[in-house]
Amino acid sequence: MTTTTEQLFHLPDLGEGLTEAEIIEWKVAVGDTVGIDQIVVEVETAKAAVEVPVPYAGIVSHLHAEAGTSVAVGAPLISVGAAPAPAPAAGEPRKTARSAAAEQYREEEQAGSGNVLIGYGTGHAPPSRRRRRRSAAPGTGTQRQAPARPVAAATRPVSADLALRVISPLVRKLARESGIDIALITPSGPRGVIRRCDIEQAIAAAAVEVNVETPPAPVTVVAGAAPVSSAGPDALRIPLRGLRRAVSDKLTRSRQEIPDATTWVDADATGLLEMKNALQAADPEHGIGLLALLARICVAGLRRYPELNSTVDTAAGEIVQFPHVHLGFAAQTDRGLIVPVVRDAHLMTTVELAAEFKRLTGLARTGSLPPDRLTGGTFTLNNYGVFGVDGSAAIINHPEAAIIGFGRVIDKPWVVDGALAVRKVVQISLSFDHRVCDGGAAGGFLRYVADRVENPTTLVADL
Template sequence: MSHKVFHLPDLGEGLTEAEVVSWLVGPGDVVVVDQPIAVVETAKAQVELPCPYAGSVVTLHGGAGHVVDVGAPFITVDVDVPADGMPNGGPAAAAGAGGEGEVSEVVVETYREEERAGSGAVLIGYGTSEGSRRRRRRVGTGGPTAPAAGSSLPSAGPVMGDTAAPVVDERVPADIAGAPAAGDEVSSKPGAAVRVISPLVRQLAAEHGIDLRTVTPTAPGGIIRRCDVMAAVASRGDGEAAGPVAAQPVSAPGPTPRSPAPDRRIPLTGIRGTIASRLATSRREIPDATTWVDVDATDFLAARRRLAGARPDARIGVLALLGRVVVAGLRRYPELNATVDTAANEVVVRGAINLGFAAQSPRGLVVPVVHGAGEMSLAELSTALRELTAKAMDGTLTPAEMTGGTFTLNNYGGYGVDGSTPIINHPEAAMVGVGRLVDKPWVVDGALAVRTVGTIGLTFDHRVCDGGTAGGFVRYVADCIERPVTLLLDL
């Protein structure tokens, strides 16, 4: 029994590891040369990994999701087990076996096509050994023979003979001492046939006149990489002839291109996952619509300043005063303080007003809820909003303080924006938003004046009400902001 261990190769210049996404074979399966055995994912791409050996799978070194380092064992294959009738090594071994191992014209032509294309059947930086992939020709006593019918080879090229003859490598001169025989496994040691390498590395070596047989590989498995070629160029010295390489035109050095920043993956877990799930459910289930109106908030801000001066201990802020206006609007239009019971096909109008408000915290956007906001005074509402905002910033909100809301107030004007179409906080039926308050030209009593103006918007579930109810609510809120004394009618 002869086992071959396939070590994970360098799947691209500089990569150091790969994650096993899935295995395409299992222990006991019979594989052939270059058969895909696994799907792996690197920092650059997800690719199928082919096997350089033919035989029976013995061991898979790591399961799906396992991260394998470059050069670490990846799969073990028993090469004594024939694969598809080809013993121990595919076409190369069959060719060296004598008359019974005659390689078919189709197999040879396939390998020639792979060689011309830079071995497109394998990944950059590794592949099957040269003993099982190099182009082959039969050496006979006569001259060149005509190609077989349908062959794409030129008539002067080497073709398969009618009788068994030694198989030689066209790329390794016969007079090189120590050149491996056709059936030997070759490596990248200096003086021997090189391992399968990247076509880009071959091109780099040709440009600098480097003989790859003289390059010492540093990668696992004897693979020559770009850094090995550049080391050989540096060791040769600037004054040494570069070989038969055409002179390249000298151009002015351009700016060095920057490598793009790598992608980042942010897990949708914890609070971020909860927010994502709720927003997706809202967008999927709620047929929402948005309406808005511009308001003159000059008198509203003046009223807040007067209240703050009269009761400094209450610390009445803009958010508290807006919340008091919204509560008054929900009392007049209770249809918006509702939810939809899809199982019973009913709209449930909530008796209590539990006012949620959007708050940006270090952990992301959260919506604390002031339970019983409909029964609170302005001072009580202001205190509750301050306490919940402090907890949101400290990350100490309890689940009860973030659930049970019946309506949400979103003051996105703090971000410097005028308007928005927010997603309703499922399972609620509506959300009111307030844009930034800025000085703008405004017509007052037929004359142009500078006033503090903002936009009030309402996004609502069209199943719970029609546009008339939504428009009436947002107009009432706007009227209370433009004439705060209107609130006295609902106290």
């Protein structure tokens, strides 16, 4: 006996608030046979490249998007037709536990977009979802544990009130941002699940009511007004998507929400470079670089000035100071500038910091950083001196409160003990959120960092 049932798999929720992904490469083609949990496509999100497995087994019948196109979370991704299967032996159940789980998962994916929670019993996530949920690296002191995905219990009645609460986080976010009360929505999904299309219909209906009640304002045409765009037909247009779009959104939000200020100072880094060279000569295996030493100084400074290791909770009207330091650092890759996060940097030795910088930079350049290593930073270090520039008024990495930058180290005339000498000088700049502290704290932190750059042996007293 054979079946022609086709199973449709939607682009799943990839976590960290991501709403779309770009198809990089299909690993299968129409007509190929796939198994449960087999990688079928590689996609690129605003955070990293991700391999997506399929939760079904069978024959690929349709690919719903071509390579190079963007797909929204919850949109159709791939269709899989059932492969011919032998008839079950006498007494053998026709539906196995795995096929029942796959059917349940298909219903959940069709009910909404992304990480939809349906059902009212207990159970576990499908294999494809369990595979992508990783805890933080051992030793970081922080673990990310995703809640188990409930499986529907056939013996328990469905509550309409409960169904309204258990919906996709993406759909809930859309309703909240649009001012839609989900309690007034009539769900169209199976078992009373509210789908994204239900919210979109409510938004459209509300817009119609506003247009009926409020007549449009008259449009004034200004003679000789310039066109919206003066670009000619030969202008190169580059889609703003993926990483570039994420960077654009974050930096725009930072400029709109954070009243930032920037202060800077020049420092004699001759002693710091001598320390780096001595450490590398004594222990070439670990290769402690300048970035690790600068990170060690910044972490020590944040312990003394915790105001800069914080964020502003605008909804609660509070400044939140963190007990830990999750240190972000700017890394240039072929995909653009990204900011990997060293979690619990305050618990690491300088050798451990150097190793983690090297590991995360390697993952970033290959596009294989997990999304949780690109978010959650509390303070950012930017070594823009590698680009051959002296200084910069950097934009704060929202929602953090500060970012420190180090320019190139160059030979400059410097007064040492009353005499002019040629020294290795670096410019250090600090951009900070003026809501979390005033110039006294910001200047104190910057001066602390500069003093340790000039006299790195004094750092031992703070370790």
